[in-house]
Amino acid sequence: MAVRQWSEASARERIAPFCGEPGGLLPALQALQSSFGAIDDRAIDLLAGIFNLSRAEVHGIISFYPDFRRQPSGVHTIRVCQAEACQSMGSHALTEQVKRQLGIDFHETTADGRFTLEPVYCLGNCACSPAIMIDEATYGRLDPDRLVSVLNLYRPAGES
Amino acid sequence: MTVKFYIARETSARSVGAEDIVLQLAQLMRQTDPDFEIIRHGSRGMAWLEPLIEVDTERGRVAYGPVTPEALPDLVAAEFYRGKPHALGRGLTEELAFFSVQQRITFRRCGLVTAGSLEAFCAHEGFAGLERALGMSPQQIIDEIDHSGLRGRGGAGFPTGIKWQTVADTPADQKYVVCNADEGDSGTFSDRLLIEGDPFALLEGMAIAGRAVGADAGLIYLRSEYPLAREILHDAIRAARAAGWLGRAIQGSTFDFDIDVRIGAGSYVCGEETAMLESLEGRRGQVRYKPPLPARAGLWQKPTLVNNVITLATVPAILTDGADAYAQWGTGRSRGTLPFQLAGNIQRGGLVEAPFGLTLRELICDIGGGTASGRPVRAVQVGGPLGAYFPESLLDTPLDYEAFAALGGTLGHGGVVVFDDTVDMARQARFAMEFCARESCGKCTPCRIGSVRGVELLDRIAVAREAQRSDDIERNLELLDDLCMTMVDASLCAMGSMTPNPVRSAVTYFSDDFRPAGA
Numbered sequence: 001m002a003v004r005q006w007s008e009a010s011a012r013e014r015i016a017p018f019c020g021e022p023g024g025l026l027p028a029l030q031a032l033q034s035s036f037g038a039i040d041d042r043a044i045d046l047l048a049g050i051f052n053l054s055r056a057e058v059h060g061i062i063s064f065y066p067d068f069r070r071q072p073s074g075v076h077t078i079r080v081c082q083a084e085a086c087q088s089m090g091s092h093a094l095t096e097q098v099k100r101q102l103g104i105d106f107h108e109t110t111a112d113g114r115f116t117l118e119p120v121y122c123l124g125n126c127a128c129s130p131a132i133m134i135d136e137a138t139y140g141r142l143d144p145d146r147l148v149s150v151l152n153l154y155r156p157a158g159e160s
Numbered sequence: 161m162t163v164k165f166y167i168a169r170e171t172s173a174r175s176v177g178a179e180d181i182v183l184q185l186a187q188l189m190r191q192t193d194p195d196f197e198i199i200r201h202g203s204r205g206m207a208w209l210e211p212l213i214e215v216d217t218e219r220g221r222v223a224y225g226p227v228t229p230e231a232l233p234d235l236v237a238a239e240f241y242r243g244k245p246h247a248l249g250r251g252l253t254e255e256l257a258f259f260s261v262q263q264r265i266t267f268r269r270c271g272l273v274t275a276g277s278l279e280a281f282c283a284h285e286g287f288a289g290l291e292r293a294l295g296m297s298p299q300q301i302i303d304e305i306d307h308s309g310l311r312g313r314g315g316a317g318f319p320t321g322i323k324w325q326t327v328a329d330t331p332a333d334q335k336y337v338v339c340n341a342d343e344g345d346s347g348t349f350s351d352r353l354l355i356e357g358d359p360f361a362l363l364e365g366m367a368i369a370g371r372a373v374g375a376d377a378g379l380i381y382l383r384s385e386y387p388l389a390r391e392i393l394h395d396a397i398r399a400a401r402a403a404g405w406l407g408r409a410i411q412g413s414t415f416d417f418d419i420d421v422r423i424g425a426g427s428y429v430c431g432e433e434t435a436m437l438e439s440l441e442g443r444r445g446q447v448r449y450k451p452p453l454p455a456r457a458g459l460w461q462k463p464t465l466v467n468n469v470i471t472l473a474t475v476p477a478i479l480t481d482g483a484d485a486y487a488q489w490g491t492g493r494s495r496g497t498l499p500f501q502l503a504g505n506i507q508r509g510g511l512v513e514a515p516f517g518l519t520l521r522e523l524i525c526d527i528g529g530g531t532a533s534g535r536p537v538r539a540v541q542v543g544g545p546l547g548a549y550f551p552e553s554l555l556d557t558p559l560d561y562e563a564f565a566a567l568g569g570t571l572g573h574g575g576v577v578v579f580d581d582t583v584d585m586a587r588q589a590r591f592a593m594e595f596c597a598r599e600s601c602g603k604c605t606p607c608r609i610g611s612v613r614g615v616e617l618l619d620r621i622a623v624a625r626e627a628q629r630s631d632d633i634e635r636n637l638e639l640l641d642d643l644c645m646t647m648v649d650a651s652l653c654a655m656g657s658m659t660p661n662p663v664r665s666a667v668t669y670f671s672d673d674f675r676p677a678g679a
């Protein structure tokens with residue numbers, strides 16, 4: 001996903017379809033995050049003005065939903081399922097392995113800016129557990145070897 | 161004769177490499193027998209066989225799976241494309257034991273028709289229910305749904321006919337149909353399979369619902385974790401509009417109905433209907449006080465019908481075949497079928513649509529083949545993270561709403577998660593509280609604070625267990641039970657009031673895991 005530098009003009013353009021729309025704040029936030037990689041402080045001011053809300057209200061909405069972030073993520077976001085079906089198939093060990101291989105904990109980004117690690121509670125792939133999601137691709141039936149080869153798909157060639 | 165292959169375009173199949181198999185198969189076949197076609201249908205529900213290739217033969221479809229890139233050249237060499245035998249061959253799909261108890265009503269087309277093709281949908285009785293509904297009065301439609309005995313498949317099991325009647329009877333200048341596709345329960349994926357495999361069935365069901373209750377606007381609240389479902393749904397809505405099945409004056413009638421999709425933002429509690437309405441209105445997903453019921457004052461305070469994907473997608477079948485055809489299945493007050501989802505540590509996991517009344521043991525052992533690990537089944541959680549854990553001794557419980565409620569459990573959305581004997585049930589109980597603490601919307605105290613206290617109590621119990629302090633354990637278990645009672649009685653919604661289900665059932669049926677080893 002190409003992430004662009006903040007610009008109020010392009011932000012306005014991006015959220016224009018949702019501005020007159022009742023309940024348009026969530027789609028607007030989603031559009032801004034997909035454009036800029038995170039919800040910028042300036043986006044909060046902008047949205048508060050457009051939707052006639054206080055900055056605190058906009059902040060409250062952003063902080064309620066796990067999908068929204070205030071800091072840009074790495075190039076790829078890895079979400080490891082922590083829910084029951086995956087637990088029954090060894091997601092605890094898988095989670096430890098992912099953390100070890102990336103050298104980071106949940107909600108952190110690798111030093112090279114490549115991967116951000118997040119927990120997720122169910123990817124709906126429960127008959128092929130344990131599962132992870134990288135960006136918008138779900139991977140199932142992960143064992144230690146398969147995890148390594150999946151992660152390598154997202155590394156530049158020659159690095160592993 | 162053209163060789164026809166069927167490979168699902170579906171998230172689980174993709175998650176284990178189906179897209180690579182499609183590319184590789186096409187390449188191999190071009191060199192072998194270029195007269196072939198790869199058809200991308202929805203899932204047949206056999207997740208354990210994915211990536212699954214079905215080959216069309218005179219006898220019917222023959223199944224091969226799970227296919228690996230390494231095995232593919234060998235399959236082609238063995239002429240599997242003519243239905244010939246191979247070690248990965250499973251025989252005729254329809255004759256597999258996995259289908260023996262199934263009665264596919266909601267999922268009648270899923271896996272059989274090209275996912276997202278309006279033409280294929282229409283060729284298989286698609287929109288027949290809506291066509292019939294257009295010739296009926298709204299009250300006749302509601303009566304038909306009422307007679308079918310259909311209950312809400314999202315989890316609460318509320319009679320669908322009564323809900324529809326309430327919305328229909330509430331006068332307003334504007335009403336809405338909201339489809340709950342925020343399938344957040346662990347162990348459930350039937351909403352996703354339905355949307356990915358037969359999206360028009362959902363659109364048809366929503367239009368019928370709109371006609372019955374007097375709504376011209378539909379909204380689907382889809383969770384963000386389902387990007388493929390989102391893509392398929394958007395395409396389906398566009399195609400349905402272009403063909404006059406959505407929009408103004410549907411098929412030349414006086415009925416207008418259109419549907420929009422909204423994407424969730426990772427919050428579990430937004431699957432609760434009033435939290436979902438708040439989220440749709442652009443606010444924090446906090447639960448509303450009831451009354452008023454959403455059926456009277458829901459989205460933007462207008463009468464709103466909120467139904468789950470499976471409930472709505474079952475409606476066209478009821479309208480097409482009649483209420484009696486649906487109500488003949490099932491047991492007691494649980495009529496029809498439920499798409500059960502076999503998940504977790506299970507050998508043959510996937511979607512099993514069967515009439516109510518099947519036992520948990522038949523589902524897990526006969527259909528599912530026991531655990532994937534080959535170890536004994538120790539615990540089964542039915543109905544998602546708010547569902548009770550059942551021990552092996554209760555596996556003969558019939559799967560119907562009342563039988564589960566009587567045991568302090570819930571069928572929920574039909575998810576069945578199997579654990580083998582390595583599971584630590586004290587850890588699972590702690591997870592239930594931890595999950596509630598994480599996902600609580602924060603509006604009511606029993607849920608917001610109770611869940612945090614619950615985690616602390618279970619941590620104290622774990623420490624006391626380690627130190628072999630039995631009296632300490634008993635004291636804290638008593639407090640935990642007290643806390644659970646408060647959460648059950650005083651929480652605003654199911655998040656807080658049902659989190660005690662997994663906790664209490666773990667303590668009741670797996671008490672060894674909470675007490676000192678050897679005690």
